[in-house]
Amino acid sequence: MTETSTVRLATGTGVVLLALLGGFALGRAVTAPTGIGTQPAASSDDHSHPAGTGPHLHGGTDGGDEVSGLAVSDSGYTLVPRRTELPAGVEVDLRFQVVDAELRPVTSFEVVHDKPMHLIVARRDLTGYQHLHPQMSPDGTWSIPLRLADPGIWRLYTDFTLRDPGGTPLALTLGVDLVVAGDYTPTALPAATDTAEVDGFTVRMRGAPQRAVVAPLLFEVVRADDPAPRLEPYLGAYGHLVAVRAGDLGYLHVHPDPELVDGAVKFWLTAPGPGDYRLFLDFQVAGVVRTAEFTVTVS
Numbered sequence: 001m002t003e004t005s006t007v008r009l010a011t012g013t014g015v016v017l018l019a020l021l022g023g024f025a026l027g028r029a030v031t032a033p034t035g036i037g038t039q040p041a042a043s044s045d046d047h048s049h050p051a052g053t054g055p056h057l058h059g060g061t062d063g064g065d066e067v068s069g070l071a072v073s074d075s076g077y078t079l080v081p082r083r084t085e086l087p088a089g090v091e092v093d094l095r096f097q098v099v100d101a102e103l104r105p106v107t108s109f110e111v112v113h114d115k116p117m118h119l120i121v122a123r124r125d126l127t128g129y130q131h132l133h134p135q136m137s138p139d140g141t142w143s144i145p146l147r148l149a150d151p152g153i154w155r156l157y158t159d160f161t162l163r164d165p166g167g168t169p170l171a172l173t174l175g176v177d178l179v180v181a182g183d184y185t186p187t188a189l190p191a192a193t194d195t196a197e198v199d200g201f202t203v204r205m206r207g208a209p210q211r212a213v214v215a216p217l218l219f220e221v222v223r224a225d226d227p228a229p230r231l232e233p234y235l236g237a238y239g240h241l242v243a244v245r246a247g248d249l250g251y252l253h254v255h256p257d258p259e260l261v262d263g264a265v266k267f268w269l270t271a272p273g274p275g276d277y278r279l280f281l282d283f284q285v286a287g288v289v290r291t292a293e294f295t296v297t298v299s
Helices: 011-026
Strands: 007-009 077-081 092-099 118-123 130-132 142-146 152-163 169-180 182-184 195-198 201-206 215-223 240-245 251-254 265-269 275-285 288-298
Touching (some): 169 251
Antiparallel strands (some): 007 182, 092 142, 152 169, 240 251
């Protein structure tokens, strides 16, 4: 997994990538919005997820998790960013739309875990993880201030649920690359470990993802001066777990059991295949959200 070469990302490279990844969508006109209203629509139920089922795995028959976020289009819907080249270390207003097969902006989204849109960003070496929640304007344009600290190729995932023309909820993750020009030296993936340190907290992982098996993963949060800090619900759950596969950046987003298990957050996960995965656990204590990061290797 270690890379030692230094790659120079020039502006011209970003132009080529833009043409390859999204030019077909960006170059076409956008017509009138579709959907019932101009505000994100709340789900008609609590939109809960069975154990082992992420928000993009409704109705599966094998209980297994499959990666998503590898394509800019899926099921007739396309992610259309206003820009894909960003400066390093400068906060910009990131804007994008989700358009349907007729290139009409979608304006009606389901609220899933307290938000109609979950936006995940990570560099392709799996550093710089961010979990954000943009705001939507009446024309279907989403916007969020975004700062990407370092040069490189970054992956943007839009994680959302809408209703298809027949009224059936459709959960999707669409992804696109963002280019930050400059000298880029990839960071080697940290070694696999079951312990992570963040802001004075120690997070211990029990269990391991397995192929073709729905396996439990438990995360226990402790602190030196408080061995049992009180975990608080964040976005309707005691924790949120994102897994990104090294190599192709396949994306998994899994939610936990509704209650803590002996003080730990419990997830159920099936690894979709062998390889190295980076796990990002968001948890909240005393109103502050932190992210613990782990590397796991599935053989």
